[in-house]
Amino acid sequence: MALPRLAVTAGEPAGVGPELVARLAATPLAADLVAITDRALLERAAARCNLRIAVIDDDGAPCERRDPGSLRVHHVPLGATERPGQPDPRNAQHVLATLAEAADGCMAGRYAAVVTAPLQKASINEAGIRFSGHTEFFAERARADVVMMLASPELRVALATTHLPLAAVPAAITRATLARTLRIVHAELRAKFGIAAPRIAVLGLNPHAGEGGHLGREELDTIIPLLDDLRAEGMQLLGPLPADTAFVPAQRTRYDAVLAMYHDQALPVLKSEAFDRTVNLTLGLPFIRTSVDHGTALDLAGSGRADPASLIAAANMAMSLVARSATYSPSPLRGEGKG
Incomplete structure (x- = not known):
């Protein structure tokens, strides 16, 4: 063969x-x-x-x-x-x-x-x-249309935005871009990783996922309504979760992959744990x-x-x-x- x-x-x-x-x-x-x-x-x-x-x-x-x-x-x-x-x-x-x-x-x-x-x-x-x-x-x-994902044996992290200045990130996070990204991640977790019903944790953009609008309105105005719409289509989506607690062991058992809002929000966690075992994938x-x-x-x-x-x-x-x-x-x- x-x-x-x-x-x-x-x-x-x-x-x-x-x-x-x-x-x-x-x-x-x-x-x-x-x-x-x-x-x-x-x-x-x-x-x-x-x-x-x-x-x-x-x-x-x-x-x-x-x-x-x-x-x-x-x-x-x-x-x-x-x-x-x-x-x-x-x-x-x-x-x-x-x-x-x-x-x-x-x-x-x-x-x-x-x-x-x-x-x-x-x-x-x-x-x-x-x-x-x-x-x-x-x-x-x-x-x-593609999405960047980094994966180790223990954790998969996809990015809603990639190499952007931090000041440009909020404007880049729209309903359309998030919907496109989550659909690609969901489809590729099924097709490439064999996960029949993927569970995706979505991080908030702001500290404490906006804290009810007190630390930013992106979660209330964009992220939460979009997640609700995609849940109605059948996706299993958690969040938006505060990034500072999303990676603790108790949380990790709840999802198959994470969608981070920007490059340095989640990748330091992944690389500090498994730098020599982490792989960059292009989904889509x-x-x-x-x-x-x-x-x-x-x-x-x-x-x-x-x-x-x-x-x-x-x-x-x-x-x-x-x-x-x-x-x-x-x-x-x-x-x-x-x-």
Whole structure:
């Protein structure tokens, strides 16, 4: 039986991504790993890690077994030879080409999922290319509405807003955006995680979830009415809950995932508990995408000491989601797809 083909992008050439991909290849993961990167870049990264990696040009043929230390490569040439720790805008097009191949390949059925190593957004922008991140790139490529989720074995957190200044968050939280986000999270918990009747805890925007309007009216005017409407459609929604108590053990038994209103409202809890086991997922895409939960670690690049735990966790989660997607078919929910 053919192994699932996992596309793995190496991210920023001057960061730790290529070394992490080499270390992932050294594991016994039962996947047909296809690194989308420059072949020589990957070989140099493996050498820095004192690893012997068998790099095989990808011909797309089915693979029934992968030996640890081997992987296939879809070669995308660098614009300039990497200098570890020093991103070069001349490699911006290389990075974007690897992402495009991964997304297009997944949508065409060439890959079962994509796993992404970290990239350097600033370097791409310095090349004169407007770019805000993996999530937004894949959403535009697939023409899909998406939601960012970070998940560990103990906790799943989705975000109503992502990389916004805190002052811009309240205006971004509307009935329409919350409805869209919650419907995507609900549908993906069923389809990708196999949870037939997901329970989602929704955090309030303000301290103490607004305290009855005394600490802000967003809960009364927007969040509560929207949650009531979605409950009428059949969703199991808790909240809005005060963020300062939503993550205590007694509360966690009540939900399968959390929707936070902004980036730093919930992610510090998740990362402080399971930094090396947390995986970034993009919900709403027509394919499976997982990623590390950390950056390019330029200070470690080239040292061979970068910890691959998060990339390994991302690959394992991708494999788990691939296996589940082949066996689980959720029944429709009344109201799904509206808004």
